[in-house]
Amino acid sequence: MNIKMKIFNYFLLLSIIWIYGIVIGTYKITPYSQIKYIQDIIQPDSKSLYLAKNRYSDTSSKVYANIQKDLPTGVFLTYGQSNSLSNGQIGYNVNHSVYQFFDDSCYIYSDPVLGSNKSNKVNNYGSVWGMVGDGLIEGGHFDQVIFSNCGWGGATISELSEGELYNYIKSNFFKLKNNFGKVDGILFHQGEKNHSSTLEGNKNYYAVFEKFWENLKKDQINTSLFLSQASYCDNNVDNDLLNIQEKLIIDLNNIYRGPNTDLLIDSKYRLPDGCHFSMEGFAAFSKMWLTSIINPSEI
Numbered sequence: 037m038n039i040k041m042k043i044f045n046y047f048l049l050l051s052i053i054w055i056y057g058i059v060i061g062t063y064k065i066t067p068y069s070q071i072k073y074i075q076d077i078i079q080p081d082s083k084s085l086y087l088a089k090n091r092y093s094d095t096s097s098k099v100y101a102n103i104q105k106d107l108p109t110g111v112f113l114t115y116g117q118s119n120s121l122s123n124g125q126i127g128y129n130v131n132h133s134v135y136q137f138f139d140d141s142c143y144i145y146s147d148p149v150l151g152s153n154k155s156n157k158v159n160n161y162g163s164v165w166g167m168v169g170d171g172l173i174e175g176g177h178f179d180q181v182i183f184s185n186c187g188w189g190g191a192t193i194s195e196l197s198e199g200e201l202y203n204y205i206k207s208n209f210f211k212l213k214n215n216f217g218k219v220d221g222i223l224f225h226q227g228e229k230n231h232s233s234t235l236e237g238n239k240n241y242y243a244v245f246e247k248f249w250e251n252l253k254k255d256q257i258n259t260s261l262f263l264s265q266a267s268y269c270d271n272n273v274d275n276d277l278l279n280i281q282e283k284l285i286i287d288l289n290n291i292y293r294g295p296n297t298d299l300l301i302d303s304k305y306r307l308p309d310g311c312h313f314s315m316e317g318f319a320a321f322s323k324m325w326l327t328s329i330i331n332p333s334e335i
Contacts, residue, residue, distance in 0.1 A: 086188060086195075086199065086200035086201050086204075087200055088200075088204060090153060090154055091150075091151050091152065091153060091154065092122075092148060092149075092150060092151065092152040092153070092154050092155075092158050093138070093139070093150060093151075094150075095138070095141075095143065095150065097146070098136075098143040098144070098146060098150065099143060099144040099146075100141065100142070100143055101135050101142045101143055101144050102142075103135065103142050103180070103182070103216075104180070105216065105217075107179040107180055108178050108179045108180075109178055109179065109180050109181070109182060109216060110169075110172055110177065110178040110180070110181040110182065110220055111181075111182050111212055111216050111218055111219050111220050112181070112182070112183050112184070112219070112220055112221055112222070112223055113183075113184050113186055113205060113208060113209060113212070113219060113221075113222045113223070113259075114165060114183055114184070114185045114186060114187060114222075114223045114224075114225075115186050115187045115196065115205050115222055115223070115224050115225075115226075116187040116191075116196070116224050116225035116226035116264070117187055117188065117189055117190055117191045117196075117225070117226045117227075117228060117229055118187075118189035118190060118228075118311075118312060119164075119225050119228070119266070119297070119311075119312060119313065120185070120187035120223070120224070120225040120226065121149060121151070121152040121153075121161075121163060121185055121187050121188075121189055122147055122148035122149045122152045122158065122161035122162060122163045122185075123152075123161050123163075123189055123312045124161065124162045124163060124164070124307065124312045124313035124314070124315075124317065124318055125162050125307060125312075125313065125314045125315045125317075125318065126147050126148070126160055126161055126162035127162060127315055128147070128162060128166050128167060128315065128318065129146070129166070130144070130145045130146070130166045130169060130170055131170050132169070132170050132173040132174065132180075132181075133173065133179065133180035133181070134165075134166055134169030134170060134173070134180070134181050134182075134183075135169075135180065135181070135182045135183070136149055136150055136151075136165075136182070136183050136184070136185065137182050137183065137184040137208070137211070137212060137215075138150035138151055138184070138185075140211055140215070142182060145165065145166045145169060145183065146166075147161060147162045147163055147166070148160075148161045148162070148163070149163050149165070149183075149185045150185065151184070151185040151186060151187075152185065152189070153188050153189050155189075162315075162318070163185075163318075164313065164318045164321050164322050164325065165183045165185070167318055167319065167321075167322035168181075168322045168325045168326060168329075169181035169183065171322055171323070171325075171326045172326065172329065172330075175326065175330065177329075177330060182212070182216065184208045184211075184212055186201075186204050186205040186208050187225075187226070188201050190229055191226070191229060192229045192230055192234075192236045193226060193227075193229075193230050193236075193241055193244045193245055193248070194236060194240075194244050196226060196248070197244055197245070197247060197248035197251070202248075202251070205222075206252075206255055206257060209257045209259070218259075219259045220259065220260070221259055221260040221261065221262055221292075221329070222259060222260070222261040222262070223262050223294065223325065223329075224261055224262060224263050224264060224294065225264040225266055225294065225295075225297070226264070226266065227264070227265070227266035227267045227274075227277055227281065228266055228267060228268065228269035228311065229269075230267070230277060231267050231268075231269065231271060231274045231277060232274045232276060232277065233271055233272075233274075238267075238274060238276055238277040238280060241277060241280045241281075242280050242283065242284060245284055246284070246288065249261070249288055249291070259290075260290050260291075260292055260332065261290065261291050261292065262292045262293070262294040262325075262328050262329065262332070263281060263284060263285055263291055263292070263293070263294050264281070264294035264295050264296070264297060265278045265281045265282060265294070265295070265296040265297070265298060266281075266295075266296075266297045266298060267298055268297065268298045268301050268311075269310070269311035270309060270310035270311050271310075273298045273301070278296070278298060285334065285335075286334065286335060289334075290334075291334065292328065292332040292333060292334055293328055293332075293333045293334070293335075294324075294325070294328045295321060295324030295325055295328060296324070297321060297324070300313075300317055300320055300321065304316050304317070305317035305320060305321075
């Protein structure tokens with residue numbers, strides 16, 4: 037058998053395997069159940085993966101804070117994927133009364149934030165919210181700021197809109213409201229996992245987000261939402277996704293314009309992974325958040 041025939045047979049075999057895989061997945065024929073069984077062992081389904089017990093909850097290095105509730109206080113939920121949590125450069129320490137709310141208690145804000153999904157590298161991760169909190173206080177908008185971090189790294193818009201992840205932000209909204217009487221807004225940063233090059237893509241982004249927003253209102257989660265425009269993560273900007281997020285801001289009531297982090301793609305703003313933020317990136321990102329929160333715009 038000559039070399040050309042060997043190459044032909046090789047690619048023919050790959051094509052047959054690929055087509056057979058599609059048929060198995062579509063029609064769930066043998067050995068679908070056996071493959072699914074092995075997959076479930078190796079990779080738990082989302083119901084178990086997203087349980088609250090899988091969030092970072094180590095308070096041993098955190099300093100408990102007894103909040104003075106009579107002071108002007110900013111109260112915010114953060115939601116989205118990794119750039120809404122602790123996946124950037126670590127090293128920022130708050131200068132003012134900035135706190136994180138977790139499991140019905142408040143702690144002085146420090147990285148890594150409580151509520152991030154667990155990781156063996158979590159202790160090396162920083163977040164943007166300490167800078168945002170300091171900026172709000174330094175600008176005279178609040179005397180103290182509280183964040184409850186509810187996102188999940190690598191989550192798609194569909195995953196954030198239902199199940200354990202949705203229930204987590206819903207639960208934390210009412211815990212904050214019971215403790216502080218209000219929630220000033222949801223700071224929502226997501227999109228990188230819905231880039232057109234990803235598995236889920238951006239095709240249904242508008243409809244899924246709109247349904248998510250309707251469910252929040254139905255569940256009486258009555259607060260503003262500040263929506264980032266974000267698609268860039270070690271790949272090209274997805275302008276179609278940015279336009280969808282732009283349309284959501286314009287179309288839906290009480291959705292305000294958040295940062296457009298696709299403007300921060302210079303290497304100085306990102307870690308070597310081309311996705312998460314450096315300290316210089318956090319400084320620029322936090323200024324964007326301050327502008328959005330202080331001067332909310334629906335256009």
